[in-house]
Amino acid sequence: MGNKAGKTKNASSRNKASATPSSSAVTPRSPGNYVQFGSRASTTSSTSAVTSRSPSNKVHYGPRASAASSTSAVTTSHPKKVVKFLNVMVAAIDFGTTFSGFAFCTKSWYNYPGGPRIHIHPWPAQTTMTGKAPTCVLLDSDQNFISFGYEANTEFVEGKYDSEYCYFFKHFKMKLYEMKEELSRDTMIESQNGKTMPAIKVFSAVIKFVKDTLLTDLKSKSPFSVFHASDIHWVLTVPAIWNLKAKQFMREAAQMAGIDDNQLTLALEPEAASLYCRKVPSSSVDRTAGGGPSIAKFKAGAKYLIMDLGGGTIDITAHEVLENDHLKEIIEPTGGYWGSLRVNEEFTRFLQRLCGQDVLAELQTNNPRRFIEGFDDPKKKRRHGRYGYVDDAFDRHVSKGDLVQYGKFQDGKDYHPLNNHQTQAWFDFYASDAKDPEFVNENSCVCLGFVGVELSPRQRGLDSTVTLAINISGTDIEVRATEKKTGNVTTSYCNFLG
Known part of the structure; x- marks a missing residue:
């Protein structure tokens, strides 16, 4: 079970995920019940280039093709x-x-x-x-x-x-x-x-x-x-x-x-x-x-296709396995500028049709950094001030099969208000049958309910962190929010009926 670690809104407008995860609340990933908290960068495997060569230690690049004039052939060698x-x-x-x-x-x-x-x-x-x-x-x-x-x-x-x-x-x-x-x-x-x-x-x-x-x-x-x-x-x-x-x-x-x-x-x-x-x-x-x-x-004698699907280009080659484990290129490589960046370009064109070119041009001119950031992150990473947060992230608090002690709260996690004027924080709670859910909008995730927490007026220089802990040992989900700056503790029950 987890809650959505996303943005928070002022009391005047409720938002589903109402707090931002603290970068200091990162826990190491273990084989057990907890996942890393905060934004998770997409991990890609790096393909190492392993080349095979002939037994000779030298590769010679011969002289360039000869150049001929109208009267006589003149060859130049290098x-x-x-x-x-x-x-x-x-x-x-x-x-x-x-x-x-x-x-x-x-x-x-x-x-x-x-x-x-x-x-x-x-x-x-x-x-x-x-x-x-x-x-x-x-x-x-x-x-x-x-x-x-x-x-x-x-x-x-x-x-x-x-x-x-x-x-x-x-x-x-x-x-x-x-x-x-x-x-x-x-x-x-x-x-x-x-x-x-x-x-x-x-x-x-x-x-x-x-x-x-x-x-x-x-x-x-x-x-x-x-x-x-x-x-x-x-x-x-x-x-x-x-x-x-x-x-x-x-x-x-x-x-x-x-x-x-x-x-x-x-x-x-x-x-x-x-x-x-x-x-x-x-x-x-x-x-x-x-x-x-x-x-x-x-x-x-075996023949196979290699398709390299990159961010910019897609390369397609065909190889045949020869004796002594050598490879033969059956046909010259083909492909084109069909990589994932083309998806981004098509999405930009969609926004142009939806919002108008003038709106996007103004955004790119007045705030180029935000424009660049908006198209970059497949993991929905964002920043507010010195804290990072992830939109719609599934922030795990307890896993199926965990042993819980009756009447005891699980270890809490830290969240941060988005601005100095925020007076309430809303937390949505989700459940998932998936082993390792990342976002609450995945098909395996179901929203169970929500809880609202009143926040004290924010004062400059004081820590605004809110530590949220849950107790699921009874028949309800009990929530305890502690403000670090004041020590105020709010206890409530998750609302399942809306």
Whole structure:
């Protein structure tokens, strides 16, 4: 059983979920009866790019095609390019449209008896850690790096830096696909706050941050081992449908970030996923939904499709398993700009039809941060002042099967009024048969009733926290609300009849 942890309203207008969860009330998730309280960032698994190579340690890129004049054929040759594969570690960057991450593996870890030990860098996101971070970057007025990911998004949305004197970029990867033949080293892109700068500097800033973060991680994990940039071979994933210009652009952005060209491999995203599934089978891909063998178990002659459904693009490739566990690309990759961002775009067009373009334009002009924040969070995360809250969140107080003592209240949870003038708080109570409900609007959730709590006038400098505890040991649901600032205690029963 839980109550809806959402907004509170003034006494003049009742709202269902009437309090905001406190960031200090986070409890660690356990296998038992309690879940983390507060906003839960979406956790995504990071796919590491595992590439296979021929027995040779060198890959040669031959001379360019000959150029001929009208009178005689003149050929120009260039020095052969040697790519180094003698590094002690491989690091793979999944540079996504909406989320990005990186992973690394040493040669000794790759040959680990229990399977390759691939380390995925964790990103702190409010009350949890995720395998990827939002692909957004914040730069200062001089176009120098400030922050990336969750941190960049929070700092910009909360106004830590004046939007007139910073650059905030988000979902900028798709520019390389949209520009196509017009793409060049001088291509400019526009930030979310209306400022422009060279695209290659933005991409390079993100890659450099990842490179520096990995070196810092390695130093902290192994203080007695020294890793240099030259010890690492980098794999940078790109969509299969990108043209040669976009791929070269990413390579040069990596070079600008300090990664030598002979230590860099570009890998097509769906191919990296296919190789990973075949090389590192896990319980999640051990069998197909119909009970058939997984990709890892496919024998020579088997053919299969790989569909990479990303935030920006959808890539579709077809592979055939050959002898010696090699793979053959049956047909050239296809796909398009059909990712989840298109859903956001269609929703924006719906709002334009519903509210009018003038209304949205005014919102974007007068409050660009709120406009950006409104389309970002699939988990309905919001902030009020220094507290975070989640709209419609199922905040668990007790679970089915818990042993409760007669007459005793369960441990309380903290909530906060939204403003200084609030005189009442309303709490809705829900029940669910689901093992781990997240939101009260899920099909498994049923609203049981509600309770209202009177609040004392708020005074500046005093803690406005309200601790809510419930007692379900009897025939009713008894609620006790304690105001920390005054010590006032209100006891009431849940209203089931409305």
